[in-house]
Amino acid sequence: MEHYQAEDFAAEASFIAYYFKSDPEAVAFWEHWIRTHPEKLDEIVAAENLLDLLALRLPNQEFDQEKARLRQYIDTPTVSFAPRYNRKPWLVAASVLLVLGLVGGFLYSNRSTSSVEPEKVEWVHHSNPNGKKSKLTLSDGSTVILNAASTIHYPKTFHSTIREIKLEGEAFFSVTHDSTKPFIVQTGDLSTQVLGTEFNVSAYPKNDQITVSLHQGKVQLKNILHQQLVLRPGQQAVYQTSNQTLTRTSFDSLAVSGWKDGYLVFKNADFKTVAQAIEQMYGYEVILKNPTLTWHYTGSFHREEVQQVIENIAFSKHLTYTIHHRKIYLSAEK
């Protein structure tokens, strides 16, 4: 099998059984084989992509989300509301309703509050802990994929003249086009205004910068000092929160937005970056036992178990690892 190409794997009966998880023996065999043949990883991923295309099944990651959603439902003690009441019961189950009298609470800089009709907007919020992502559909049909360790506040039904939401953390937006109602993402001092487009916003409070990366369409950014910047597809804006500067660069889409499709991408990443990303994606704390050790890691993973990720990193950096109670300890090989 050492000379297998993706199509050979994808045609192999036992590999298919592994993919469908229909035969525990095949699963055990292939998981072991893949772990011990990291050089074949690209071919394996390509084989799984082929199967994803042909198998007509919900991808594992989405299935896990669905399963979590159901678990949340059955673990919620009061089930007095019928699920049909809301097509997205987790919204009800997992969120606290915030009722604000006016949108004026989140001031949009171009608009004076007095011109806004006193229209009741019911705000809801959704938070993800480490290790969890979720997909939300807003009342206008726009979708938001919310990354781990992130919170989004949004109106249950959008205001009649403006679509405004607030984000802490990171999210990927696909905004339904509506030129009459600007869509605005508020992240601290920075607001991103769009008409209909796809973009990623990363505004984790622990990072002292906010990045907005545009995939499609056009967005306009505005900071608290009313500086403006327009982005075109493939461009990224970086806002330094400390000195309020706004700059424009290009970006690597997989590294920036790959998280929403289950990619974990490291480019010359130091320990702190690696540890933060793993904690966010999997909810495992990573501890380096020899803090003087410096290394940088480059590599990417697609929908891997945390053990596989850490095994690969450990292997290439000559580290040993132990996993215990959702903590990963790394130390130098003896």
Place this chain on the structure above:
Amino acid sequence: MSAHTEQIHWQHLKMGDREAFMFLYETHYQALFAFGCRVSMDRELVKDSIHELFCELWDRRSRLPEVENIKSYLFTYLKRKLLRESQDAFASLTDTTTIPAERSYEEMLVEMQSDEDTKQRVQHLLSKLTPGQLEMIRLKYYEQLSYEAIAQRLQVQPRTVYNQVSEALKTLRKHMQVFSSLLLFLFVR
């Protein structure tokens, strides 16, 4: 899973056993999803409907009927739900024939994709296969039959089926290399 084991889980579910419930969910999910995609074009709707179905099962757990074939009970339940949804969507139309009929494998693969661009690319990709290859791919990956079973059904040698499937995959992969970066990065232009 044997019908007997399933019955045990069903009885446990009626007594409020979460793990038995989740077990039924996990073992039937993908089949329900694939079936749902045959009935509805909208994969998000299929996901939501399966979710609702299980929420309702859980809410009514103590009052669930005795069911002989759990799988077909779930399938019928889901189909009813999806048809009701599409009837709601078509409520303004009197002509009920507008409710989408069951679709072909090829159509389903295309519809599965989340955006128009990818749909077109998948359509293009599948057009590179011969009808015979597409049918074998369908039997292999959708019906999940063994090479022997496919060979028997199509009256050819198992080796022929394997070669055809392998050839089809090679073709797909070749055309996917350009495309896969697009499929994976989905939003790169």
